[in-house]
Amino acid sequence: MKAIVVTDQAAGTAGMKLVERPEPQGEGANYGDVVVQVHASGFTGDELSWPSTWIDRLGRDRTPSIPGHELAGVVTALSYGTTGLSVGQRVFGLTDWTRDGTLAEYVGVEARNLAPLPGDVDFTVGAALVMPGLTAWQGLFEHGRLRAGQTVLVHGAAGVVGSMASQLAREAGAYVIGTGRAGGRQTALDFGAQEFVDLDNDALEDVGGVDLVFDVLGGDIAKRSAGVIRAGGTLVTITGPTEARPADGLTIDFVVVPDRAQLSEVVQRVRHGRLRTNIGNVAALDDAVAAFNPTERIKGKTIIRVRQ
Numbered sequence: 026m027k028a029i030v031v032t033d034q035a036a037g038t039a040g041m042k043l044v045e046r047p048e049p050q051g052e053g054a055n056y057g058d059v060v061v062q063v064h065a066s067g068f069t070g071d072e073l074s075w076p077s078t079w080i081d082r083l084g085r086d087r088t089p090s091i092p093g094h095e096l097a098g099v100v101t102a103l104s105y106g107t108t109g110l111s112v113g114q115r116v117f118g119l120t121d122w123t124r125d126g127t128l129a130e131y132v133g134v135e136a137r138n139l140a141p142l143p144g145d146v147d148f149t150v151g152a153a154l155v156m157p158g159l160t161a162w163q164g165l166f167e168h169g170r171l172r173a174g175q176t177v178l179v180h181g182a183a184g185v186v187g188s189m190a191s192q193l194a195r196e197a198g199a200y201v202i203g204t205g206r207a208g209g210r211q212t213a214l215d216f217g218a219q220e221f222v223d224l225d226n227d228a229l230e231d232v233g234g235v236d237l238v239f240d241v242l243g244g245d246i247a248k249r250s251a252g253v254i255r256a257g258g259t260l261v262t263i264t265g266p267t268e269a270r271p272a273d274g275l276t277i278d279f280v281v282v283p284d285r286a287q288l289s290e291v292v293q294r295v296r297h298g299r300l301r302t303n304i305g306n307v308a309a310l311d312d313a314v315a316a317f318n319p320t321e322r323i324k325g326k327t328i329i330r331v332r333q
C-alpha cells in the first residue's frame with residue numbers, strides 16, 4: 026500500500042516521504058483490531074514532536090512510522106473481539122498514537138476507537154470531525170461540566186477546535202464568548218460565538234465572571250484567563266500543563282481520547298445540520314507531504330483524501 030512515513034526524528038518534516046508499505050492484515054492481528062481502508066485522513070501539525078511518533082509503549086523505536094491518527098473509511102477485515110463492527114461498514118475515529126497511523130491506504134486500529142459513519146456523511150467531513158469533535162466534547166462536557174445557562178469563553182474560536190467548541194457549547198444552551206485575532210472575528214461569530222474578544226486589541230480582563238474557559242492557546246493567555254473565571258469555575262486547556270488556577274476552581278489539561286459514543290453524538294449533529302466542520306484544505310495522499318508542510322498559514326483543518 027502507499028503510505029507516508031517518517032524515519033528520522035532529527036530530519037523533522039523534511040524526512041517525510043511517500044513509500045510502499047505492507048498492508049496491515051486482519052488475520053493474526055491483535056485482539057479487537059480491524060483493518061480499515063482509509064478514505065480520508067487527518068493529522069496534527071506537531072505530530073513529529075510527539076514521543077509516540079517515534080517509540081511504542083515499551084519505549085522501543087517504531088520507525089518507520091506512519092503519522093496521522095484521524096480517519097474515515099471502510100472496514101475490510103476483522104479480528105476476534107471486534108464487537109459492533111462488520112466488514113464493509115463505514116467508520117470514523119481516532120487511532121492509537123503509538124501505532125502506525127492513517128496517512129496510508131489501510132490502517133489497523135482497535136474497533137473500540139471507531140464509530141459507524143452514517144451513509145449520508147462524506148468521508149472528508151467524517152475525518153474532519155474526529156479530533157476537533159472529540160476534543161471539544163471532552164473539554165466542554167466531561168472536563169468542563171458545562172451546563173445550559175452557563176457562560177464559556179472559547180479561545181481561538183475561529184480555529185479548528187475552537188469553532189467546534191463554540192458550536193457545541195451554544196447548542197448545549199451556554200452563552201459563548203469567542204476570542205482570537207481581529208481577522209477571526211466574523212468566522213468565530215459564524216460558528217456560534219455571541220461575542221468576540223480580539224486578543225490583540227481588546228482587554229481580556231474586561232470579560233467578567235465566566236463559568237468555563239476552553240483554552241487552545243496556552244502560555245500567557247491561559248494564565249490571564251484564570252482571572253476572568255468566577256469563583257469555583259473551571260479552566261480547561263489542551264496545550265499542556267499550566268500553573269494558571271481560577272480562584273477556588275479547577276484547572277484541567279487533557280489529551281483527547283477515542284470515544285465511540287461521543288463520535289456518534291457529534292456526527293448526528295452534523296446530519297441534522299446543527300454542527301459543521303471547519304475544513305481549510307483537502308489534498309491527495311500523493312500531495313500529503315506538501316500539505317503537512319504548508320508554505321503559508323492555512324486556516325481550518327487539512328484533510329488528506331486518500332481514496333477519491
Ligand SMILES: NC(=O)c1ccc[n+]([C@@H]2O[C@H](COP(=O)([O-])OP(=O)(O)OC[C@H]3O[C@@H](n4cnc5c(N)ncnc54)[C@H](OP(=O)(O)O)[C@@H]3O)[C@@H](O)[C@H]2O)c1
Nearest residue numbers: 160181183184185186187205206209224241263279280281
Ligand atoms: N490536547 C489535545 O487533545 C489537543 C487536541 C487537538 C488540538 N490540540 C492543540 O490545540 C491547539 C489548537 O488547535 P487548532 O487545530 O484548533 O488550531 P488552529 O485551527 O490554528 O486554531 C487556533 C486559533 O487561535 C488563533 N490564535 C493563535 N494564536 C493566537 C494568539 N496569540 N492570539 C489570538 N489568537 C490566536 C488562530 O488564529 P490564526 O489562524 O490567525 O493564527 C486560530 O484561529 C494546537 O496547539 C493543537 O496542537 C490539542
